[in-house]
Amino acid sequence: MRYALILAIMMTVAWLTLSGYFIPLILIFGAISIAIVVWICARMGILDVETVPYMSLPKTLSYFIWLFAEIVKANMQVIKAVLSPDLEVSPTLVKIPLNSDEDIAETMFANSITLTPGTVSVDMQPDYILVHALLEEMSAPEDFKEMGERSAWAVGVKAREI
Amino acid sequence: MMMSLILAAASSADQGASLNIDWIGLFRTILSCASMLTGIFFVMAGTLGVLRLPDFYTRLHAAGMTDTLGAELVILGLIIQSGFTQMSLKLLLVAFFLLLTSPTATHAIANAAYKAKLNPKLGKYTAPSVDGDGS
Numbered sequence: 420m421r422y423a424l425i426l427a428i429m430m431t432v433a434w435l436t437l438s439g440y441f442i443p444l445i446l447i448f449g450a451i452s453i454a455i456v457v458w459i460c461a462r463m464g465i466l467d468v469e470t471v472p473y474m475s476l477p478k479t480l481s482y483f484i485w486l487f488a489e490i491v492k493a494n495m496q497v498i499k500a501v502l503s504p505d506l507e508v509s510p511t512l513v514k515i516p517l518n519s520d521e522d523i524a525e526t527m528f529a530n531s532i533t534l535t536p537g538t539v540s541v542d543m544q545p546d547y548i549l550v551h552a553l554l555e556e557m558s559a560p561e562d563f564k565e566m567g568e569r570s571a572w573a574v575g576v577k578a579r580e581i
Numbered sequence: 582m583m584m585s586l587i588l589a590a591a592s593s594a595d596q597g598a599s600l601n602i603d604w605i606g607l608f609r610t611i612l613s614c615a616s617m618l619t620g621i622f623f624v625m626a627g628t629l630g631v632l633r634l635p636d637f638y639t640r641l642h643a644a645g646m647t648d649t650l651g652a653e654l655v656i657l658g659l660i661i662q663s664g665f666t667q668m669s670l671k672l673l674l675v676a677f678f679l680l681l682t683s684p685t686a687t688h689a690i691a692n693a694a695y696k697a698k699l700n701p702k703l704g705k706y707t708a709p710s711v712d713g714d715g716s
């Protein structure tokens with residue numbers, strides 16, 4: 420019931436953002452569509468935490484702000500390497516241990532790694548992520564530890580000590 | 582972009598002979614131009630990286646640079662230009678989905694290459710010198 424309500428609210432916001440019409444006919448159409456979608460989701464039995472990723476908004480938002488600062492820093496490093504005349508790069512493959520078994524935390528962590536320029540998560544395994552780094556100094560496991568802790572915290576999953 | 586800057590200044594100058602320039606509008610235009618130009622710089626640097634880097638995996642990094650900071654800064658510029666309108670909300674949504682989908686696509690490509698046993702070049706790499714005996 421709680422998930423159905425959250426899904427309905429999210430879809431209402433999306434509808435109002437994208438349509439921009441506030442005449443009764445369109446609003447009624449919107450309400451009917453949302454009701455049908457929620458009913459179908461409930462019937463399929465997929466109204467769970469994965470379909471409706473309800474995260475605490477302030478936590479997620481503050482994580483994204485931190486991540487954006489990291490992205491800017493990493494961008495500077497990559498841009499310096501790419502634009503330097505002799506293009507000194509040192510590609511590295513490194514295994515980063517995972518600190519949680521929850522799918523959503525793993526996804527958040529792997530996506531954050533890929534989003535940061537200079538590091539791409541290549542392969543997901545049950546207990547580690549294979550990460551390809553453009554520069555050797557980007558592949559230190561300590562740097563990933565903080566990102567892992569913060570991303571688990573952002574989606575409200577308790578990270579275990581690694 | 583220079584055109585719109587001049588137009589903004591001109592339209593505000595028309596209003597009176599006492600030269601009351603629309604400072605906020607001018608500031609907003611300059612800010613959005615600066616943001617978009619920085620974004621375009623990142624996109625160009627990323628393209629250059631795709632051309633210069635040695636192998637598939639390293640090129641992915643350069644491509645990732647264009648769709649994080651490059652695209653986001655261009656969208657930020659557009660948001661500043663359109664102000665508090667419905668268009669800004671839509672642009673915010675575009676920026677958000679870009680932030681979610683681009684790493685997923687990059688991971689899918691990298692994983693496909695890894696599964697197909699494409700071995701990454703590891704270790705130090707330096708660009709071949711131009712004025713060597715390059716054959």
